[in-house]
Amino acid sequence: MKKIVLTLVILMGYQLGIAQCPSTDILITSQAEIDSFATDYPGCTQLIHELKIEGNANSITNLQGLSVLTQVEDLGIFSTDITDLQGLHNITSMGRLTFWLNQGVVDFTGLDAVQTMDGVDLFGNNNMIGFNGMNSIQSMNTLHLFENDNLQDISQLSNITELDFLTIGSNLFSSLSGLENLQTVAGDVAISSELISNLDELSNLNAVGGSIYLSINENLNSISGLNNVVTLVDLFLVKNYDLTNLGGLENVSTVTGRVRLGFNDMINDLSFLNSITYIGDLEIYSNDNLQSLSGLENLQIVDGRLLLLNNSALNDISALGGVSPVQVEELVISGNANLSVCANPFVCTALNSSGVSKTIVNNLEGCNTISEIQDACLLLGNEEFELSKAISILPNPVANTLTISATEDLFVEHVEVFAISGQKVRETVKSTIDFSYFPSGVYLVKVQTNLGVLTEKIVKE
Numbered sequence: 001m002k003k004i005v006l007t008l009v010i011l012m013g014y015q016l017g018i019a020q021c022p023s024t025d026i027l028i029t030s031q032a033e034i035d036s037f038a039t040d041y042p043g044c045t046q047l048i049h050e051l052k053i054e055g056n057a058n059s060i061t062n063l064q065g066l067s068v069l070t071q072v073e074d075l076g077i078f079s080t081d082i083t084d085l086q087g088l089h090n091i092t093s094m095g096r097l098t099f100w101l102n103q104g105v106v107d108f109t110g111l112d113a114v115q116t117m118d119g120v121d122l123f124g125n126n127n128m129i130g131f132n133g134m135n136s137i138q139s140m141n142t143l144h145l146f147e148n149d150n151l152q153d154i155s156q157l158s159n160i161t162e163l164d165f166l167t168i169g170s171n172l173f174s175s176l177s178g179l180e181n182l183q184t185v186a187g188d189v190a191i192s193s194e195l196i197s198n199l200d201e202l203s204n205l206n207a208v209g210g211s212i213y214l215s216i217n218e219n220l221n222s223i224s225g226l227n228n229v230v231t232l233v234d235l236f237l238v239k240n241y242d243l244t245n246l247g248g249l250e251n252v253s254t255v256t257g258r259v260r261l262g263f264n265d266m267i268n269d270l271s272f273l274n275s276i277t278y279i280g281d282l283e284i285y286s287n288d289n290l291q292s293l294s295g296l297e298n299l300q301i302v303d304g305r306l307l308l309l310n311n312s313a314l315n316d317i318s319a320l321g322g323v324s325p326v327q328v329e330e331l332v333i334s335g336n337a338n339l340s341v342c343a344n345p346f347v348c349t350a351l352n353s354s355g356v357s358k359t360i361v362n363n364l365e366g367c368n369t370i371s372e373i374q375d376a377c378l379l380l381g382n383e384e385f386e387l388s389k390a391i392s393i394l395p396n397p398v399a400n401t402l403t404i405s406a407t408e409d410l411f412v413e414h415v416e417v418f419a420i421s422g423q424k425v426r427e428t429v430k431s432t433i434d435f436s437y438f439p440s441g442v443y444l445v446k447v448q449t450n451l452g453v454l455t456e457k458i459v460k461e
Helices: 002-019 031-035 318-322 345-351 370-380 383-390
Strands: 026-028 051-054 075-078 093-100 116-123 139-146 165-169 189-192 212-215 235-238 254-262 278-285 305-309 330-334 357-361 391-394 401-406 412-419 424-428 432-434 441-449 452-460
Touching (some): 330 345, 345 370, 401 412
Parallel strands (some): 026 051, 075 093, 165 189, 212 235, 254 278, 278 305
Antiparallel strands (some): 412 441
């Protein structure tokens, strides 16, 4: 009985302590409110609602009145005159820390006890240099660092192995030291307008669930640290003026969204993209030294838009010959001042497809108009276009058995079936394929004959 009574007393005391805390989000706008926090909320040590501190109207110079707190939910500190985070020194865990426009703070001194937090969002703290004070951090979900003019050191985050999002932009980073142990980012990685020359500190990153955006990193000359990444949603490489090649992307096989390569003045080929088989939209523009699309020979599917625009040195797009025209919705080849040869199996077949929107202008003669390319295709004897008349792949849609038949002068050597993602799901030398066990959806059937290759889109019911 005594144990039961004691337990009830402890629970009542705990509930009473919680009851003294704010029951909703709280906004503090003056130093006086901080100084009186312990009096206004007696016994409150754990906040389960957001605490927002704004110094726009009144000067807030220190956070000492919050020293009773050991745990906080989301914490926002905006436009104060504080010089450190003393007063938060007893907090061991918190939700998201949003820290904006606090010009007197140089680091996170005062947060030394914090071990876990949902994330950090820093903006416009122009005198902040580094993350001293966060040495005890063991886990974090998000890291957003934007326009902190002197921020250059996050080495205290070396215990972080997983993040949901990583955004670093317009700070003063010359390296990403502190991210050496990062292995997984569930969402996006975005790095822009930094002084970094490489991504070596990301060499243990083996999974990105979202996209990679690298833009306006004018000193970036290597992305080899990304060499463990295999799949992405989007891949944007824009205005990285010193980047000479795409080494680091050699293991990427699928980009389900958009690949955008633009204004990367030093890149002259795409040879490190040779593992990519599937891209949603492919946009290559204004890369002044890009002469060839070599590296894209294994690309099979562009599931949307394919744009080649204003690449002044580009003279060879033959690497696109293996792309199936079935999925492409829009083809743009424009403003490539040295491109005179565009006829390849992909382009020739796409130009004859009513389902593809086509813009061909302002290239060299031979690739300056649709009719010029079509004439060149006829001279080449566009095999795939002719094969489409000689081969039937029926029924389409298919429920059970798909049958491939050909005219007597054709011999079917082998057949490959690809899922819409680009993954090969079947290979055979037979002219009949059992589709009954395939999930419903869209597939590509690639037929190799003695006279060439034909690829057709097949719908499984």
